[in-house]
Amino acid sequence: MAKFEGYKDIYVFVEQKNGEIANVGYELISEARKLVASIPHMNFEVVGVLLGEGIADKAQDVIAHGADKVIVVDHPLLKGYSTQFYADALTQVIETYKPDSLLTGATVLGRDLAPRVAARLNAGLTADATKIEMDPEKEDEALLLVTRPTFGGNLFGTIICPDTRPQMATIRPNVFSMDAPDPTRKGEVVMFEPKFQSTQPQVVVKEVIEKVVEGVDITKADILVAAGRGAEDCLDLVKAVAEELGGELAVSRAVVDDGYAEKDIQVGQTGKTVRPSLYIACGISGACQHVAGMEKSDMIIAINRDPQAEIFSIANMGFVGDVKEVLPLLKEEIIKAKA
Numbered sequence: 001m002a003k004f005e006g007y008k009d010i011y012v013f014v015e016q017k018n019g020e021i022a023n024v025g026y027e028l029i030s031e032a033r034k035l036v037a038s039i040p041h042m043n044f045e046v047v048g049v050l051l052g053e054g055i056a057d058k059a060q061d062v063i064a065h066g067a068d069k070v071i072v073v074d075h076p077l078l079k080g081y082s083t084q085f086y087a088d089a090l091t092q093v094i095e096t097y098k099p100d101s102l103l104t105g106a107t108v109l110g111r112d113l114a115p116r117v118a119a120r121l122n123a124g125l126t127a128d129a130t131k132i133e134m135d136p137e138k139e140d141e142a143l144l145l146v147t148r149p150t151f152g153g154n155l156f157g158t159i160i161c162p163d164t165r166p167q168m169a170t171i172r173p174n175v176f177s178m179d180a181p182d183p184t185r186k187g188e189v190v191m192f193e194p195k196f197q198s199t200q201p202q203v204v205v206k207e208v209i210e211k212v213v214e215g216v217d218i219t220k221a222d223i224l225v226a227a228g229r230g231a232e233d234c235l236d237l238v239k240a241v242a243e244e245l246g247g248e249l250a251v252s253r254a255v256v257d258d259g260y261a262e263k264d265i266q267v268g269q270t271g272k273t274v275r276p277s278l279y280i281a282c283g284i285s286g287a288c289q290h291v292a293g294m295e296k297s298d299m300i301i302a303i304n305r306d307p308q309a310e311i312f313s314i315a316n317m318g319f320v321g322d323v324k325e326v327l328p329l330l331k332e333e334i335i336k337a338k339a
């Protein structure tokens, strides 16, 4: 008998808010497709789990993004996020369908929901992961190798859950790329009727006050020009280059710590994870905690006066020089190219 009889497929919790699906769900579906492709002999499918009210029509979007099947739990008690009702419903889906693994975004919601479900199921959970692979040495099972930063981000640890199923993980948004949707893709949609332990809410949400986001969301920018401590005294210049390129300003933690910028534009392990098509790092040393947040950018250009700076080891192109000399020249060239 197989070690985990009846457990099958990679499930992805597809987070939505007001019917709008968060990109991280699609990023995880794209990654799950690669994982199942790496173990063709297991015949695993990618299954999306969609919870909410009035969201059944979103199932086709989930299929278009790569799911073979979508389990929809459409219920008035799931209208807004509730730890109690979401944990009840997701636990029942897992108990009914027995996924081999379940991936969830390491969002505020995912970080709340996944550990509760894992505790109810007595399953192993790796939180805040940045990389997932299949163990190539295990041919008769789909053992996930889940990597996450540890010891303050100075090391990466790879965690396995060999004894229980499902193997659960929360994964940071923007770590994996999202494949383009194929609206003609076909898949199965299963409607699941949950039985809640109690329909009496333990917590009543009286009012939701949306956070007013000031400034830009750097995770959505296609071009980022980022300043490190070496450029914190010429942020206007860095910003001007960003504007000429139609991009946004980002910073390293040193710039935030030194009081030159707000944390919401900080890139890195304790800041945002970004993957723009162009990332220009100005006066940034390339510490691993910074790199963890931007290394997946399509093109990285580094400007640093120290030729030995770590940032050059991950840059596609580098300028050794003073940012105050290089940036004005760069700006001039951009203006010329645009003319």
Ligand code: FAD
Residues within 6 Å of the ligand: 152, 153, 227, 228, 229, 230, 231, 251, 252, 253, 254, 255, 266, 267, 268, 269, 270, 271, 272, 282, 283, 284, 285, 286, 287, 288, 289, 290, 293, 303, 304, 305, 306, 309, 321, 322, 323, 324
């Ligand atoms: P520095 O390390 O001071 O480097 C400045 C660079 O600028 C140097 O390479 C120097 O050669 C160059 N330079 C100086 N002057 C010029 C000039 N005029 N022209 C050109 N180049 C110049 N950091 C983050 O960024 N994001 C995070 O999320 C983050 N999280 C962290 C979490 C933990 C738990 C810890 C311990 C640290 C974290 N850090 C983070 C901090 C990280 O370790 C580094 O200290 C930080 O990234 C350094 O920022 P920096 O490269 O801008 O500054």
